[in-house]
Amino acid sequence: MAAWTWRFETADGTEVQPAVQPEEFTTQGDAESWIGENWKALLDGGADQVRLFEDSAEIYGPMSLHADGPEA
Numbered sequence: 633m634a635a636w637t638w639r640f641e642t643a644d645g646t647e648v649q650p651a652v653q654p655e656e657f658t659t660q661g662d663a664e665s666w667i668g669e670n671w672k673a674l675l676d677g678g679a680d681q682v683r684l685f686e687d688s689a690e691i692y693g694p695m696s697l698h699a700d701g702p703e704a
Contacts, residue, residue: 633658634658634686634687635656635657635658635686635687636656636657636658636659636660636662636663636684636685636686636691637654637656637657637663637684637685638650638654638663638666638667638682638683638684638685639682639683639685639693640674640679640681640682641679641680641681641682641683641694642678642679642680642681643680643681645681645694648678648679650674650677650679651673651674651676651677651678651679652670652673652674652677654666654670660684660686660691663684664684667682667684671697674697675697675698679697680696680697680698681693681694681695681696681697682694682695682697683695
């Protein structure tokens with residue numbers, strides 16, 4: 633069974649520890665629902681963007697957590 637996970641990054645792509653610890657998700661939809669519920673806390677905790685992985689394959693990203701895109 634595939635595992636869906638998030639990678640949390642600053643705007644320059646440096647990996648950071650998330651303010652809210654995610655679980656390992658069994659579906660893409662579960663992972664996306666979780667990010668939709670927790671993006672604000674993650675942003676407040678220092679993450680600017682995320683990447684979604686299925687096992688070791690990157691599905692998409694970076695996706696900004698900022699409402700209007702990354703702050704300049």
